[in-house]
Amino acid sequence: MSSISINNLTKSYGNVQVLHGIDLEIQDREFIVLVGPSGCGKSTLLRMIAGLENISDGDLYIDGSRMNKVSPQKRDLAMVFQSYALYPHMSVAENMGFSLSLRGEPKSVIEKEVGEAAKVLHLEDYLERLPKNLSGGQRQRVAMGRAIVRHPKAFLFDEPLSNLDAKLRTHMRAEIKQLHQALGATSIYVTHDQIEAMTLADRIVVLNAGRIEQVGTPLELFDKPMTKFVAGFIGAPTMNFFDGVVEIGEDQTPLVRFGGVSFRMPQNARVERNMPVTIGIRPQHLCVTSSAERNGSQGVRASIELIEQTGCETNLLLDVAGAPFIVQTKNRFHAHAPDKLYVHLDTETMHVFDTANEQRLN
Amino acid sequence: MPRKVVHSVLCWLGLSPLLIVVLFPYATMLSTALKQKDEIFQFETKWLPDTLYFGNFVELFVDRGFGRAIGNSLYISIGATLVSLLVALPAAYALSRLRIPGQSAFRTYLLVTQMISPIVLIIGLFRLFAYLGMINDLNALVFAHSAFYMAFAVWMLQSYFDTIPKELEEAAWMDGASRLKSFWRVFLPLCLPGIAVTSLFTFVNSWNEYAISLTILREGSLQTAPVKIAFLTGTLYETEWNIIMAATLIATVPVAIVFASIQSYLIRGLSLGGVK
């Protein structure tokens, strides 16, 4: 097991720069998830760590040794590909034992290692099959088994679950997590799915347009997104945003005006008068009532555009002063479009961003 | 199900005129090759021979030296297949996997070499081999055929190589395989069927070629099978169709069987289950 250290790593294809100076320290045994929209450079970063892409500039260290010019064969990392990349002409056992046989391990060792991995992954009955005779989930397991038998320095996962259907994906997600808990291997996992990122990661790295937006634990990212991008990317349904201008109230508290109503902003927000700000509130944190007043504070008038029932929750799609809002509530809601109601914004759940540079202000 | 039967009958009926025309020469070949010479030149011709007669085949090999022609054809076709594979394999691998300066120019170049029929250049080819002292040299045909069928082999191989995901090689690298090892243990076993089909195709093309062989191999003992057979019609006072049809049967049927088997393979394509 090992630690990986990335210093000011950049990648360009000709004149096009796809990664701009990435810095990241990955601890031993840590499960890191790289997440971001497609084209953000997360797969490229993973492939650079693997040695499958050249490093344009910057340094990559594994356990303290510089790896920039080391070929993938010698980095001792295991990778699970999105397509699984199982060797079609080899049986499951041969696939899993391939790296050991390349290393020249004796047959008995290979059999033992493959057998153990197969047991963990419930593949004992399929060892003699060819990959084409396996289901999607089984192939996925073989790909993981191929990584496990090697006891590599770290596991690299490149969107390993995206070829599975939703149900199997949830299941395999849990298996990967359990496997990590059992093996404690350093893991880097690339995905575009924020739920996968939240559920699997010790720490999440959010990438956008070749830059790191934020690094933190899942709950840090959820509770305190440092940029508007992270706020919008993490959490479902997506956070609601609206733009406003800062006013200063009589008691020197900052206020923001929205839908004809002035709301108190969090006390710690670093704002000044007339500053344009973007306020974000999660759909789960909004409260709707039929009356304008609640606990002495004023709500904004809104009209229902659509109601979605998911069973557990109700999603209300609202038009609030011309801005589209989503409210998620646990209550069964008996209303119809275009009924009118009032939305209440609570100060403590507000995320305040600078409209100009989209950085967090509270 | 009966609906499909009706449909099938209609489909076969629609195709039948073409099928009859395609198969008619085979019936002719078979019918004639198994007859005695006198039977063909009878006033009343018939389809079925009076008795099955295999003497034509014996005469073909014993008296007419057809075995020699088959040997020449085999030498040229196998040689051309090997040489064209030798140059096409690295080119196809490079086109599929590596970055080459002027890649699209090379593709266009290959295409143009494929478009130019050797017969248009036949005078130039004759002079080239005359300079090289290779008139009446089977190796001239080996090189000529491999040059003209190479482009096709490159495309064919490249399209197979492209079906083999790059991730498989990358996975092998991650598993610790050197470039050579991953080529040898992962890439090559996977494209073996593609290489086999390409070889057979080149072989069949070379086997069937007529114009260059006719022009470059001027000596009777060096003629290839198609040239030899065509010559049988012209050199004798009366054309012995029974011998000729026996020869065409030998020269076409094995090749047709080979072709039929790979043609279905070509359409089916490689269906490897490793990816998706």
Added chain:
Amino acid sequence: MSAMTSSKPTPATTKATRPRPGQGFSNLAFILPSILLSFVIIGYPIFEVVRMAVSDVNRFGKIQGFEGLGNFFKVFEDPIFIQSTYQTIIWTVSVVGGTVLIAIPVAIILNEDFHGRSIARTIVLLPWAVSLAMTALVWRFVVNGDFGTLNLALTQLGLPFNNHPWLATATSAFTIEILVGILVSIPFTVTIILGGLTSIPVTLYEAAAMDGATKWQSLTRITIPMLKPFLQIAIVLNVIYVFNSFPIIWIMTNGGPANGTDILITYVYKQAFAFGKLDIAAAASVMMFLVLLGFSVLYLFMTRQLAERN
């Protein structure tokens, strides 16, 4: 045969085909052998043919002086060349036209799901496997007036074709040759069209059926328009192949009777190897070569367009 692979869409993800950066010029070593081979075997003859076309060459191939365009003028003064050109046009247009007209319905039937389809496909593609020389030879015997099986079959059907000499007149010989030309061009053409047919997604027909299209309408409104680029490619490639198809005419009639079935390629061959007029033959070859080059450019242009459409 080239079109089969070049018009086939190449699979694999963009990630898989993305060339690895770096190591540019050393990779040229991979393609060098193929370039070298074709430069010598194809490039040098081109040079030779062009050189002879503008030279005065004696019958032993010795170059005796520069002729400029003189050989080309001589070619144009030869009435047999003009006749051969005319016959080449008839030959090419008839064979390619006939081939495409027959290949479309055949391919559509072969694309249907019916019992024994793979056998039918194999039989239809069979002529592709056989040497053109062999095919021509067998057909020469089939249409033989005295003992040919065509007359035998027609007579058995009660038709008055006993001892009909099919190859004796230029018109009927040329017709027979065109029919054989069509027969051997069908397999390749059917393969291209089948490729086009399988590229049309089934959902398109289902959508058309939902929109109320009859079978005939979905044929004329979906199949044929979607096939158009494939047909264009099939036509151009066939023109290239048929234009310089040598063995059929050479073996069946040798250009006769009375040059009545000569096309340019047999004209060239006779000039060079029967009459020893190498310069004339070279000049005619150069002209054919230019025509071929023109069609090759057209083909390139069409495949580019098809690639862009996908």
